[in-house]
Amino acid sequence: MPAGRPGPAAQSARRPPPPLLPLLLLCVLGAPRAGSGAHTAVISPQDPTLLIGSSLQATCSVHGDPPGTTAEGLYWTLNGRRLPPELSRVLNASTLALALANLNGSRQQSGDNLVCHAHDGSILAGSCLYVGLPPEKPFNISCWSKNMKDLTCRWTPGAHGETFLHTNYSLKYKLRWYGQDNTCEEYHTVGPHSCHIPKDLALFTPYEIWVEATNRLGSARSDVLTLDILDVVTTDPPPDVHVSRVGGLEDQLSVRWVSPPALKDFLFQAKYQIRYRVEDSVDWKVVDDVSNQTSCRLAGLKPGTVYFVQVRCNPFGIYGSKKAGIWSEWSHPTAASTPRSERPGPGGGACEPRGGEPSSGPVRRELKQFLGWLKKHAYCSNLSFRLYDQWRAWMQKSHKTRNQDEGILPSGRRGAARGKGGPGGGSVCGGRKPCPAPSTSESLPWNPFLLLLIGIDLALTVCLACNVAGGRSSSGTTCPS
């Protein structure tokens, strides 16, 4: 049997049969109907509490009109099922006994219904059995404070959980070195085994918290958890999470949010995490290195794809605390889609540039392949990546607006092509190393030939660096042979 302090006596009757009250011929079973000749009976024990696996000896004593009513013909049912006759025996003319062994846990918390019936099936008396286990020691208490104003705690009820009896859980708390025990009053706030303390909590001083479990068979107490409210602070999720496209860039999304307003008056540093997934996937990707910013750009995404994005916050270092806080819940998912790719499909020549445009298909394809290789292997991969993106965006726009100067982006669209916020508006998340912004001016006229020259120059630089470092660049990427 599981450990637990012994509770009330388990097998004896809990109280003697009640006296008849003048007004109570109305409700107590067995009250005779006037002139009906009906019998009454009393079951002993009334409403006993028993351990699982224990035995029960019960009796049904009949009092009737006419007197001398026999116990012959009486029978027992338990939860509506007739018990085998061999479990019963007639003790005397008016008493039928019952012996039950190895009792199972109660089927319902209101008690198992043991009923004594007359030979015609009518109910003479009833008693409710409570068969179960004493509570196990609650464990795994965890607590958190929302914005340092309250405390919510959750616990696990015990190693085996089910006691088959109604078990009452009480969360207690007190200041560690002084003060009286207090009892939490708002239960089931975040699940069946939880409690919320809404106010009157002290900071900078530890609390002792524990849970007491009690049922008809005994009680148990958890270990004491000691904590300072400041060390378990969490916040609401960041509000106003917005996810939007980055101009026409088909593999990026911009995420912006607001820091939780409730903590704005307190000194703390907030860390954020972002997670995102494709619409029909269950696998989240987590971006950890967001630090204290309130915006981020996700890169390397699939074009024409719907993504769900969530953000959460961790306040740490509150009032000088050395410990991290507790991560908030994730914000509600925000969905956005990356633009569809407008590049021609494999083998398609539908988007070949018109005649007169320098460097038609083959050069562009080779340049694209070269830049793709740079993206994969070079140290400052995002430098060429950015150039490549800008070039692609420019190409897409130039296909749409044939009358524009192909070498210079219109000023109004230049910002859109780069994405919101510009180069300094938020870190590029998704695992890419940030690089210094290119020193080239915003109005540099891009054309494919110039791009090719820059690419060749970069490749030469990489190879030179590899030769100096003995075959590996300083980033650890492998140099091409």
Added chain:
Amino acid sequence: MSQREGSLEDPQADDSVSLLPHLEAKIRQTHSLARLLTKYAEQLLQEYVQHQGDPFGLPGFSPPRLPVAGLSAPAPGHAGLPLPERLRLDAAALAALPPLLDVVRGHQAELNPRVPRLLRRLEDAARQARALGAAVETVLAALGAAARGPWHEPSAATAAAAAAASAAGVFPAKVLGLRVCGLYSEWVSRTEGDLSQLVPEGPA
């Protein structure tokens, strides 16, 4: 008996007697309430037996139908009584039910503390019985057939007696609750039937 009471006695006999529009609306409203509560009472009964365990939910279960303190089931001859008398009995029964439903709720709060829906239904039933009883009283008063004596809830002693009765044991308390829920269902259904004879024919 006044012309109004005459129409209450036999509302179908004199088509020329038309009830005032607001009274007609009140009757319709009260009848609709009774019809709604009839459905709720059936749901309460089903939920109640579900949580007491077998044999309470079994088809053949038949504990002794002993009268409850201060309240009895509609008599077999109820339908043969004059309509005002029937409505007075309906109102009296609906006034007697709330304290008994409160007692049952108190028992179930100990026996089934993890079934808040049952507890809420019992609490709602007490409130709804009170409201329907008051509405029936209003209709009776408007028709000049008010209940005899001041309308009042049963004495606290009656409720205390019922509570003490169930202190005799858990099983008797379960049976008491079944009986009270059954009486509630019977009386709201009876009230709905009686009011239907007052509802003027035709659309509201």
